[in-house]
Amino acid sequence: MSKPIFELVDELPTGGLTVSALRSLDFVVPGEWNNLVGFDNTIRAVTGETDEALIQQIGERAITLFNDKSQGYQRALWLYETIDSTSGLLGTAALANKIGQDSFLGFLTHLTPKPEKLQSIDLSMKVVTELLAFCQINGIPGDSIGDFLASLADYGGESLMRMAALVCFDGLIPLGPDFAEKGLSFLRGSSPSDLESNASYKGIQELIPGSNSGEKLGFVTQSFDSVKGWMNGFVGSKGLTPQSVANNLQGVIEFSQDKFDYLAALLDMSVKYYRHTGIQTLARRLIERAYAEI
Amino acid sequence: MFNHWRRIFAPMLLCLVLFLTGCNLGPPPSRYAEVQKETTQRNAAPAVAKDATQGGQFNKFFPKGGAGYQVVAAQEKKGFAEYKVNKDGKNVATIAITDTTSIPGSADKFKASEAKIAGFPTVEKGANSTEVLVSDRYKVTVSSKDPSFTQADRKAWIQKVNLTGLSSLKS
Numbered sequence: 001m002s003k004p005i006f007e008l009v010d011e012l013p014t015g016g017l018t019v020s021a022l023r024s025l026d027f028v029v030p031g032e033w034n035n036l037v038g039f040d041n042t043i044r045a046v047t048g049e050t051d052e053a054l055i056q057q058i059g060e061r062a063i064t065l066f067n068d069k070s071q072g073y074q075r076a077l078w079l080y081e082t083i084d085s086t087s088g089l090l091g092t093a094a095l096a097n098k099i100g101q102d103s104f105l106g107f108l109t110h111l112t113p114k115p116e117k118l119q120s121i122d123l124s125m126k127v128v129t130e131l132l133a134f135c136q137i138n139g140i141p142g143d144s145i146g147d148f149l150a151s152l153a154d155y156g157g158e159s160l161m162r163m164a165a166l167v168c169f170d171g172l173i174p175l176g177p178d179f180a181e182k183g184l185s186f187l188r189g190s191s192p193s194d195l196e197s198n199a200s201y202k203g204i205q206e207l208i209p210g211s212n213s214g215e216k217l218g219f220v221t222q223s224f225d226s227v228k229g230w231m232n233g234f235v236g237s238k239g240l241t242p243q244s245v246a247n248n249l250q251g252v253i254e255f256s257q258d259k260f261d262y263l264a265a266l267l268d269m270s271v272k273y274y275r276h277t278g279i280q281t282l283a284r285r286l287i288e289r290a291y292a293e294i
Numbered sequence: 295m296f297n298h299w300r301r302i303f304a305p306m307l308l309c310l311v312l313f314l315t316g317c318n319l320g321p322p323p324s325r326y327a328e329v330q331k332e333t334t335q336r337n338a339a340p341a342v343a344k345d346a347t348q349g350g351q352f353n354k355f356f357p358k359g360g361a362g363y364q365v366v367a368a369q370e371k372k373g374f375a376e377y378k379v380n381k382d383g384k385n386v387a388t389i390a391i392t393d394t395t396s397i398p399g400s401a402d403k404f405k406a407s408e409a410k411i412a413g414f415p416t417v418e419k420g421a422n423s424t425e426v427l428v429s430d431r432y433k434v435t436v437s438s439k440d441p442s443f444t445q446a447d448r449k450a451w452i453q454k455v456n457l458t459g460l461s462s463l464k465s
Contacts, residue, residue, distance in 0.1 A: 004330050048438070049420040060329040060395070067333040068341035071371065138436075139349060141375075142367030147353075151367045156385065239400065255361055289374055291423070292390035292435045 002074055005039070005066040006059065009283045010035035011275060017252070021271045024248040025164050028238055033161035041135050046287045061282075061290035063212050072136035073282060078135070079204060080278025083129040086203040087122055087170075094267045118198070119174040119264065120186035124224045125200035126166055126274065132207050133278065137285045148277070153230070162277040165216060166247040167231055169271060174264035176242055178236070187221045195220070343395040347432075348375030351389040353464065357454035365389075379443075379451065386440040387448070389455060392433045403425055412453050414461075424448040429461045 002008075003076035013019055014037055022033065036045055043055050043062075066073045134152065141151045155163060171179035191212035195201045201208075201216075234240075246263060249255070253270075257262045324330070332338060345369040356377045359365040359372040363386075369376040373393040378385050394401040404415040404427040423437040424445060434455050436448040 004324075004325065006326050006327070006330075047420065048422045051420055054420050057327060059326055059410075063326055063329050064341045067330070067338070088429055112447040138368065139370035142353060147367045152367045154368070154380070265421045285369065288376065289369060289371070289390075290387065290435065292376060292388070293374060293392045293433075294400055 002017065002077055005063060005073075005077075005283065005286065006278050008047075008077070009037065009039040010272065011041060012279060016197050017138070017270050018272050018275065018276050020163060020252045021169070021267070022161060022273055023254050023276070025168055025245075027244075027248060028164045028168065028240065032156060033277075036158070039283065042280075042283045043287050043291075047291045049291075057294050058290045061294050063287040064129060065286055065290060066282075067266060073286060074217060075207065075283055076133040076136040077279070079129050079133045079207065080274050080282070083126055084272040084275040086200040087126070087274075116175060116182065117186050117194070119170070120183040121174070121195065121198045122200050122268070123166070123179070124187055124220050125171045125184050125198070125204065126170055127227055128208060128220050128223050129160070129164070129166040129274065133206070135281060137157075158277040160255055161272060162281070163234070163272045165271075165277070166235055168240065168258050169267045169273070170263075171231065172235070172240060172242045172245055175266060180231045180235075184221070184224055184228055187217075187224055192217050199204040231234065311446075317432070341396065342372045343393070344391045346396050347463070348372055349375035349391075352432075352460070354464075355456040356389060357451070357461045364443070381383065381442075384440065386438070386443040387451065388435075388437045388439060389451065390435045390437075391455075391460065392435065394427075394431055394433050400433065402429060411449055412457055414457055416449075416452075424452060428451055428458065429463075430459055431461065432460050 002015055002286065012035075014035065019035055022035070039057060043058050044050065047054075047058060049055060065071050067077075117210070138151065140148055142148050167179075171183070175182050195205075195217050196213050205213070205216060208216040209219050246255075249263070253263065253266055256268065283288070297410075329439050330340075331451070333341075335447045350373060352375040353370070356366055362381055364380045365381060366378045367375075368378045368388070373396045374390065376388055376390040379387040379389060388401050392400075403417050407417050409416050411426050411439075414428055416424065416426045419425055419435070423431055425435045427433055434452055434457065435452070438444070438448060445456075
């Protein structure tokens with residue numbers, strides 16, 4: 001049993017590294033994310049209601065829905081939390097690799113995987129996590145694939161900020177401007193055993209459709225391919241570059257411009273944006289449903 | 295002298311501990327502590343009724359967009375479906391259909407209502423929602439998400455839902 005949902009939302013931080021790093025992306029999605037924290041605050045913001053008895057009713061229904069495991073909300077939370085904790089391990093591996101390359105400890109590079117391939121798998125795991133969590137929370141809305149994709153494309157608020165952070169922190173910074181093509185080609189060149197040795201995959205693989213890692217790799221590749229266009233469009237329409245993202249992170253994270261590669265690993269280890277914005281998304285959807293149902 | 299203090303130290307400490315625990319210096323329990331306890335105990339009732347209608351059955355009754363409005367599918371769960379109403383890329387309202395069998399008592403508020411929309415009993419919920427009840431079971435809720443979407447808009451949009459079709463739904 002996880003922590004109570006109202007405690008998770010109450011305990012979301014208003015400051016700190018994750019929040020500052022996300023705020024540094026305000027230039028990408030201006031006005032979309034205001035870091036709404038607090039369970040009752042979220043009820044008031046989502047519904048616009050102020051009557052305390054009504055707020056109590058809404059909160060109780062939202063908590064009831066969350067606590068019923070069969071409704072899928074706890075699984076969504078688990079996905080958001082797991083992907084952030086395992087990508088931290090990626091950061092550690094990547095940093096060890098980076099230090100290995102730059103110093104006399106060069107033998108380290110033979111012990112740890114190449115960062116770009118690892119980063120590509122991690123990026124695709126985050127894409128898959130978003131897809132799976134979306135389906136756990138919202139079901140598969142609509143009567144057609146078109147309806148479902150429109151629902152997915154209607155992202156706003158903290159969900160859109162999560163995708164912006166995905167593109168910037170997990171795409172552009174570690175893999176550069178052509179991260180989408182690179183990511184896809186790495187995936188296509190990966191074997192099931194590459195996947196099996198990946199910490200992020202190991203964390204969430206039981207929820208990935210497919211009866212073996214070969215089939216799961218197929219699902220992951222297909223999912224990535226289907227959002228590649230959206231990711232490229234997002235970067236293109238906003239003129240995003242690794243440099244513009246890094247410039248906005250100055251003052252949030254200590255790094256020097258020539259140690260750009262370290263930045264990716266540092267972000268992986270210390271910025272838990274999936275968990276933070278994921279909890280915000282989960283709270284909103286629960287409260288929207290609860291408000292309508294009571 | 296020292297032995298005297300030692301002899302009374304333990305009872306003094308005991309008194310202090312009892313006093314402090316009796317004072318209950320911890321934070322007050324959450325307003326949700328009760329529901330958290332009820333819904334996490336071993337035989338807690340499920341949140342959604344076993345025979346609740348699948349949300350997918352409601353999709354066909356939602357209106358399509360038009361005249362500057364887009365209607366986008368948002369949620370589809372057991373006993374619940376919700377669509378967003380957007381105007382110029384901004385979310386201005388939501389429309390939801392709920393099977394009230396999952397929430398005992400949620401249909402009762404309509405019994406006292408004499409007001410009707412398209413022949414179905416209606417209530418206002420809070421400051422921002424308008425609801426109708428169809429065939430004593432399915433509730434249609436339109437909620438404003440932007441001040442520009444007024445109560446009059448909510449009533450108009452409730453009528454865009456295929457209420458007659460919904461009333462003939464056999465789950």
